[in-house]
Amino acid sequence: MKRMKLVMVGNGMAGVRTLEELLKIAPEMYDICVFSAEPHPNYNRILLSPVLAGEQTLDEIVLNPLAWYAEHGIKLHLGKKVVDVSRARRIVIAADGTEESYDRLLIATGSNPFIPPLPGRDLQGVIAFRDIADTNVMIETARTHKHAVVIGGGLLGLEAANGLITRGMDVTLVHIAPWLMDRQLDGVAGDLLRKSLELRGMKFRVETHTSELVGGPLGRVTAVKFKDGSEVRADLVVMAAGIRPNTELAEKIGLHCARGIVVNDTMQTVTDPRIYSVGECAAHRGIAYGLVAPLFEQGKVCATHLAEFGIGRYAGSTTSTKLKVTGIDLFSAGNFMGGPDCEEIVMSDPYGGVYKKLVIQQDKLVGACLYGDTVDGSFYFKLLRDGRKIGDMRDKLMFGESHLGDAGHQGQSKAAAMADSDEVCGCNGVTKGTICRAIKDKGLFTLEEVRKVTKASASCGSCTGLVEQLLMFTAGGDYSAAPKKKALCACTDASHQEVRDTIRETHLLTIDAVYRHLSWRTPNGCSACRPAVNYYLISTWPKEAKDDPQSHFINERSHANIQKDGTYSVVPRMWGGTTNSSELRRIADTIDKFKIPTVKVTGGQRIDLLGVKKEDLPAVWQSLGMPSGHAYGKTLRTVKTCVGSEWCRFGTQDSTKLGIDLERALWRMYAPHKVKLAVSGCPRNCAESGIKDVGIIGVDSGWEIYVAGNAGIKTEVAHFFVKLKTAAEVLEYAGAFLQLYREEGWYLERTVHYVARVGLDYCKTRVLDDAANRKALWERLQFSLDGEPDPWFEFDKAGVDARQFQPLGVI
Amino acid sequence: MSDWKTFCRVDDIPVLGSRRIARRGSTDVAIFRSGDNTIFALLDRCPHKGGPLSQGIVFGQSVACPLHNWTIGLDDGCAKAPDAGCTQRFSVKVVAGEVLLDTQELATLALGTTAVPATVARGAETAAAERPAV
Ligand code: SRM
Numbered sequence: 001m002k003r004m005k006l007v008m009v010g011n012g013m014a015g016v017r018t019l020e021e022l023l024k025i026a027p028e029m030y031d032i033c034v035f036s037a038e039p040h041p042n043y044n045r046i047l048l049s050p051v052l053a054g055e056q057t058l059d060e061i062v063l064n065p066l067a068w069y070a071e072h073g074i075k076l077h078l079g080k081k082v083v084d085v086s087r088a089r090r091i092v093i094a095a096d097g098t099e100e101s102y103d104r105l106l107i108a109t110g111s112n113p114f115i116p117p118l119p120g121r122d123l124q125g126v127i128a129f130r131d132i133a134d135t136n137v138m139i140e141t142a143r144t145h146k147h148a149v150v151i152g153g154g155l156l157g158l159e160a161a162n163g164l165i166t167r168g169m170d171v172t173l174v175h176i177a178p179w180l181m182d183r184q185l186d187g188v189a190g191d192l193l194r195k196s197l198e199l200r201g202m203k204f205r206v207e208t209h210t211s212e213l214v215g216g217p218l219g220r221v222t223a224v225k226f227k228d229g230s231e232v233r234a235d236l237v238v239m240a241a242g243i244r245p246n247t248e249l250a251e252k253i254g255l256h257c258a259r260g261i262v263v264n265d266t267m268q269t270v271t272d273p274r275i276y277s278v279g280e281c282a283a284h285r286g287i288a289y290g291l292v293a294p295l296f297e298q299g300k301v302c303a304t305h306l307a308e309f310g311i312g313r314y315a316g317s318t319t320s321t322k323l324k325v326t327g328i329d330l331f332s333a334g335n336f337m338g339g340p341d342c343e344e345i346v347m348s349d350p351y352g353g354v355y356k357k358l359v360i361q362q363d364k365l366v367g368a369c370l371y372g373d374t375v376d377g378s379f380y381f382k383l384l385r386d387g388r389k390i391g392d393m394r395d396k397l398m399f400g401e402s403h404l405g406d407a408g409h410q411g412q413s414k415a416a417a418m419a420d421s422d423e424v425c426g427c428n429g430v431t432k433g434t435i436c437r438a439i440k441d442k443g444l445f446t447l448e449e450v451r452k453v454t455k456a457s458a459s460c461g462s463c464t465g466l467v468e469q470l471l472m473f474t475a476g477g478d479y480s481a482a483p484k485k486k487a488l489c490a491c492t493d494a495s496h497q498e499v500r501d502t503i504r505e506t507h508l509l510t511i512d513a514v515y516r517h518l519s520w521r522t523p524n525g526c527s528a529c530r531p532a533v534n535y536y537l538i539s540t541w542p543k544e545a546k547d548d549p550q551s552h553f554i555n556e557r558s559h560a561n562i563q564k565d566g567t568y569s570v571v572p573r574m575w576g577g578t579t580n581s582s583e584l585r586r587i588a589d590t591i592d593k594f595k596i597p598t599v600k601v602t603g604g605q606r607i608d609l610l611g612v613k614k615e616d617l618p619a620v621w622q623s624l625g626m627p628s629g630h631a632y633g634k635t636l637r638t639v640k641t642c643v644g645s646e647w648c649r650f651g652t653q654d655s656t657k658l659g660i661d662l663e664r665a666l667w668r669m670y671a672p673h674k675v676k677l678a679v680s681g682c683p684r685n686c687a688e689s690g691i692k693d694v695g696i697i698g699v700d701s702g703w704e705i706y707v708a709g710n711a712g713i714k715t716e717v718a719h720f721f722v723k724l725k726t727a728a729e730v731l732e733y734a735g736a737f738l739q740l741y742r743e744e745g746w747y748l749e750r751t752v753h754y755v756a757r758v759g760l761d762y763c764k765t766r767v768l769d770d771a772a773n774r775k776a777l778w779e780r781l782q783f784s785l786d787g788e789p790d791p792w793f794e795f796d797k798a799g800v801d802a803r804q805f806q807p808l809g810v811i
Numbered sequence: 812m813s814d815w816k817t818f819c820r821v822d823d824i825p826v827l828g829s830r831r832i833a834r835r836g837s838t839d840v841a842i843f844r845s846g847d848n849t850i851f852a853l854l855d856r857c858p859h860k861g862g863p864l865s866q867g868i869v870f871g872q873s874v875a876c877p878l879h880n881w882t883i884g885l886d887d888g889c890a891k892a893p894d895a896g897c898t899q900r901f902s903v904k905v906v907a908g909e910v911l912l913d914t915q916e917l918a919t920l921a922l923g924t925t926a927v928p929a930t931v932a933r934g935a936e937t938a939a940a941e942r943p944a945v
C-alpha cells in the first residue's frame with residue numbers, strides 16, 4: 001500500500017509529541033514532513049527559563065535531535081516558515097517557495113507573544129520571551145547592558161525577570177494588576193511572592209500602566225515611560241503581557257478561527273476534515289490551552305485519529321500552575337479566588353513565608369492556592385479533578401496528605417536534598433541519578449513515562465512524590481495530563497467505573513461479552529484488564545457469571561504464593577489466629593514429609609510453609625488437612641485477634657470468639673483487593689485494629705467499628721464508623737460495609753482508597769442510615785459466599801485446573 | 812537433525828494458558844496456547860530475574876511474567892520495550908491436533924540454566940499480582 005503523506009506546520013512541543021504518539025501506534029502509515037520556522041529541532045520550551053537563569057544549557061533542552069528525525073524518515077524543513085496552503089491542490093507553500101503536498105495536514109503553530117500597541121514597540125532591545133532567539137538576546141544583552149524592564153507580572157514575566165537578575169541586570173517589573181500573577185494567585189500569596197523576589201533585588205511597579213517606550217539616537221530603547229509621567233531606564237524591554245494563539249496561517253487559508261483554530265473532540269478542524277490542529281493554536285470547546293499537559297493529551301488523541309483508529313476523544317483538561325523560579329514554591333489550581341457561595345479555609349504564616357488557601361463550594365474542593373509549602377499540590381489537584389465530596393476530611397484537609405506514613409526511601413521528602421547515588425525507589429533500586437538521567441536523555445515528561453522507562457515508582461508507589469519533584473527540577477514539572485477519566489488499561493478507553501456500570505446495566509456475564517460490548521482493542525485483553533473484568537463479573541453476578549481461571553494471577557490460579565525461585569508458599573487458615581495440637585502436629589509432619597525448607601510465623605498470626613514445589617502442592621494441602629488461608633488472593637486474608645476477656649485481665653469482650661466468627665463468615669470472599677480484619681478486646685488494641693480494612697475494638701458497653709485503615713505502603717489510620725451493642729450486629733454491619741466495597745470498589749483498590757474516593761459519609765448513608773439497604777447488602781454477601789468451595793480440596797467446583805501441577809513430560 | 816516427538820494434544824493445554832516439560836538437570840520448557848490456538852514454546856525462565864513464564868498470564872501473543880510483570884513475546888521470547896532481553900525459544904509443530912517438539916533442541920538448547928536467578932533481587936520486590944495497576 002502506498003503511504004499517505006502527513007505534513008506538519010510548526011515544530012514545537014505539541015506537534016512533535018503528536019508525531020511521537022503516531023509513530024508509536026502506526027509507524028508505517030505516513031511519509032511525514034515537518035516545517036519549522038525556527039532553525040532548531042524540537043526543544044523543551046518550558047526550560048528556556050532555567051536556561052535564562054543559567055541553570056541549564058541550550059544543548060540540554062533539545063528533545064528531538066536531528067538524528068531522531070532521520071531515524072524516523074521525517075523530512076524536516078528547518079528555518080522555513082509556511083506562508084500559504086492550497087487546500088484545493090493540497091499543497092503547503094513556504095516563504096522560500098518550498099512546496100510539499102499532503103493527504104493530512106497538522107497545524108501546530110503555537111502562540112505569538114502579545115505585544116501591546118505602545119509607541120516605541122519596534123525599537124531595538126524590545127523583545128518577547130518565547131523562543132531560543134529571544135533567550136539568546138537576553139543572555140547577550142545582560143553581558144553588555146545593565147537596565148532591564150519586564151512588562152507583565154505573570155508566569156513568563158517573572159521567570160524572565162528572575163533570569164535577568166541572576167545574570168546581573170537591574171530589573172524592574174511592571175504589572176497592571178494590584179498583585180503579581182493575578183490569574184494564578186490571590187492577593188495575599190501574590191504579595192508574599194513579591195516580597196521574596198524583592199529580597200532578590202527585583203523592583204516592582206504594580207498597578208502601573210506603561211505609556212511609551214523611549215528610544216535613543218541609535219534606535220535602541222533607553223527608557224520606559226508610565227501614564228503617571230514617571231519613567232525608568234531601560235536597555236532591554238521584555239514584553240510578557242500574554243500570548244495569543246497563532247492563527248495567522250489558518251485564517252489566511254479560510255479555516256474557522258475563534259480565539260484559536262476551532263477543532264472538535266478528535267482535534268480535527270471543523271472546516272476541513274483533512275486538516276488537524278493541536279497545541280496552543282487550537283481552540284477546543286472555546287479554550288486554547290497555554291500549558292503543556294493538556295496539549296500532550298490533545299496530541300495523543302490526535303495521533304489515534306491520524307492513525308485511523310477512530311477512538312479517543314479529547315474532553316478538555318483542568319490545569320494547575322507552578323512557577324519555575326528556584327527557591328520559590330507556589331502552586332495554584334481551579335477557582336482559587338472563591339466568590340459567592342464559596343467558603344475558604346486559610347492558613348497564613350507570613351513570617352514563615354507559608355500561605356495556603358483552599359476554596360470549597362458545595363462540599364467540594366474547587367480551588368487551591370499554595371505558597372511556600374507546595375508538597376500537597378498534587379493531592380489537592382487530585383481532589384479537585386475527582387470532584388470528590390470532602391465533608392468527612394474537612395477538618396484535616398488543610399494539613400494535606402500526611403507523608404509521614406510513607407516507607408521505603410529513608411524518610412526523605414525533599415528530592416533536592418538527596419545525592420545522585422541515593423535510592424529513590426526502594427522496590428526497584430533506582431537512584432536519583434538514574435531517574436534524572438533518564439528524564440533528560442529520553443525526554444520524559446510524565447510520571448507514567450518515568451515509571452515505564454526506569455521502573456521507579458512503578459511497584460508500590462510510595463516514592464511517587466519524590467519522582468514528581470525530580471520531574472519538576474529536570475523537565476520543569478510533571479506533565480501528566482489530567483484527563484476527565486482514566487482508562488482501565490491500554491486495551492480500552494473505558495474506565496473502571498464504566499466497565500462496572502456496563503456489566504451491571506447490560507447484564508453481561510463473560511469477559512468476551514464485555515470486550516465486544518465495549519469494543520476492546522485487543523482480542524483477549526492484557527494482564528491488567530482481564531483479572532479486573534473477571535472480578536467485576538463474578539462480584540456483580542454471583543452464581544451466574546463463571547469465574548475464568550486464566551484471568552487470575554498465578555497466586556490465585558495455583559492457590560499458593562509464588563516465590564522468587566518459582567517455588568510456592570502455603571499458609572493454612574487458623575481461625576482468628578488460634579490453633580491446636582492436632583493441627584500443629586499435621587503441620588510438623590507435613591514439613592518433614594515434603595522437606596519444606598522454611599517455616600515462619602507470619603505478620604497475620606499464622607504459619608507459612610515456604611519453598612514448596614508446585615508438583616507437591618495438592619499433596620501438601622491434603623497432608624495438612626486445614627482450610628486454605630487465601631494468603632495469595634484478593635480475598636479475605638486474616639482476622640487478627642487478641643486473647644480478650646477469656647484470659648486477659650483487661651479484656652472487656654470476647655474478641656477471639658468474634659474474630660473466629662467473622663473469619664468463618666467471610667472466608668473465601670473475593671474482593672477488589674485483599675481484606676484484613678482485626679478484633680481487640682479493649683482499647684489497648686493488641687490486635688492493631690486501627691490499621692485494618694475493618695477493625696473492631698471491644699469496650700465495656702459494646703463494640704466500636706473502624707473502617708478503611710491500612711498498614712502497608714502508606715500507613716493510614718482507620719476511621720471510626722459506628723458503635724454497636726452485640727456481636728451479631730458487628731457481623732451485619734461489617735459484612736454490609738465489605739459488600740458495598742465488593743460491589744463498588746475498583747480492582748486493586750483497597751478499602752482505604754475506595755473510601756477516599758467515595759467518601760466516608762457516603763458509606764455511612766448506605767450502611768448506617770439505611771437499615772434496609774444494610775440488610776440487603778449483608779444478604780447479598782451471604783448469598784455470594786454460600787456454598788463457595790475451598791479451592792484446596794474442591795478443585796472442580798473452584799475451577800482449579802489440576803493439570804497445572806504436573807509437567808507434560810520429563811526428559 | 813530434528814527429532815520430533817509428541818508431548819501432548821493441543822487440548823491438553825488450557826486456552827490462554829500453558830503447560831511445561833521438565834528437563835532433568837536444567838530449566839523446564841514452557842508450552843503456551845494463545846487465544847487463537849497457536850502453540851509456542853519458550854525456556855521457562857524470564858530474561859529479567861528468572862521467573863517461570865509458564866505461570867504468567869497469556870494474552871494476545873504475549874505472556875506477562877508472574878514475578879514482576881515484564882511482557883515477553885511468545886513468538887520470539889523477547890521482552891517488550893522498555894524492558895530488554897530474550898529467553899530461548901524452541902520449535903513447535905502441531906500435526907493433527909498433536910503438539911510436537913524437537914527432542915534434539917530440548918536436549919541441547921539452554922542447558923544448565925536453573926530457574927533460580929543468578930542475581931538475587933535487591934530490596935523488596937512486589938510481584939505483578941500484588942502491584943497496583945498502573
Ligand atoms: C507472609 C507475610 C509476611 C510475613 O512473613 O509475616 C506477607 C508476605 C507478603 N506480603 Fe504482606 N505479608 C504479610 C503480612 C502483611 C501485613 C500485616 C498484616 O496483615 O497484619 C501487611 C500490612 C497490613 C496491610 O495489608 O495493610 C502487609 C502488607 C503488604 C502489602 C502492602 C499493602 C498495602 O495496601 O499497602 C503488599 C503489597 C500489595 O498487596 O500490593 C504485601 C504483599 C505481600 C506478598 C504477597 C508479596 C508478594 O506478592 O509476593 C508477600 C507474599 C509472601 C508469601 O509468598 O507468602 N503485603 N503484609 C505476611 C502474611 C500474613 C498472612 O498470614 O497472611
Ligand SMILES: Cc1cc2nc3c(=O)[nH]c(=O)nc-3n(C[C@H](O)[C@H](O)[C@H](O)COP(=O)(O)OP(=O)(O)OC[C@H]3O[C@@H](n4cnc5c(N)ncnc54)[C@H](O)[C@@H]3O)c2cc1C
Nearest residue numbers: 010011012013014037045081082109110279280290291292
Ligand atoms: C519561557 C517559557 C516558559 C514556559 N513554562 C511553562 C511551564 O512551566 N509549564 C507549562 O506547561 N508550559 C510552559 N510554557 C508554555 C509551553 O512551552 C507551551 O505551552 C508549549 O510549548 C506549546 O506548544 P506548541 O507546540 O503549541 O507551540 P510551540 O512549542 O510554540 O511550537 C510552535 C512552533 O511552530 C512554529 N511556527 C509557527 N508558525 C509557523 C509557520 N507558519 N510555519 C512553520 N513553523 C511555524 C513556531 O516557530 C514554533 O517553533 C512556557 C513557555 C515559555 C515560552
Ligand code: SF4
Nearest residue numbers: 934935936937938941
Ligand atoms: S515486606 Fe512483604 S512484600 Fe516486602 S519483602 Fe517482606 S514479605 Fe515481601
Ligand code: FES
Nearest residue numbers: 857859860862876
Ligand atoms: S523475573 Fe520476570 S519480570 Fe522479573
